[in-house]
Amino acid sequence: MPALELKDVSAGYPTRNGWFPVVDTLSLTLSRGEWLAVVGPSGCGKTTLLRVAAGLLPPRSGTVRVEEDPPRGRVGFMPHGDTLLPWRTLLGNVLAAVEVDRKPMEADRAQATGVLVHFGLGAFTRAYPHEVSAGMRQRASLARTFFASRRVYLLDEPLGALDPLTRIELQEWLVGVREELGGAVALVTHDVEEALVVGDRVLVLSARPAQAVAEYRVEVEKDRLSPAFTALRGKVLSALSSGRNRGGA
16 A cells, blocks of 8 residues: 555646646655655646645645545645744754644653754754754754654655755765654655655656656665766756656646
8 A cells, every 4th residue: 555645636726817737647656664756847846746745735636645545634744945933942843743733742842852862953952943053954844844753754845955065964864864764755856866865766747737757766876976876867867858848838
């Protein structure tokens, strides 16, 4: 049973003159424990796709299932950008993940502290977002997302706001901790190297309205300088270039 399944999903937004199509009859599956990286041209509909998968935007047609159930309440969603609450400490921000469902207990506080330790932020539980670096804020945002303990996690450009060196460091860090985090993950990124380093599979989308134009399983060593990695990166970039010319709007 897939952790997440989208079947023939089309989605978009109503306009004054009709309908603005963003995703067009797109299907994908995500297995339990799998990490899927989604790449595509800017503005093609990647964020809209995640919103549909999270149950935040109803599809115009098609179906979305998380282990055969509707997605609402079973998916953790991390939007693009720094979404930490500036008036709360890092610990308070992580606890916000369970406040959506109920009032936190003392056990939740202890567990949230443990999660921050696991994410390398144990010395900063009482720090406010403005008191830590951009990389630490991204780790805290990820910690909050995973603390929600969902079946599926959807990450929209989780490292997109970071400088190149910090971004590479956190990519390697994610690879190191992913087995312990659990759950299935679909993440959107503009960085093809990031997709190949973090993902088990890479899904390439066309220009808007987004359709799947190619999919690659990452079975090469995750060494950015290896010939096999370089060759696969070239294939993904070629599919991206082709996809830019396939949009219908």
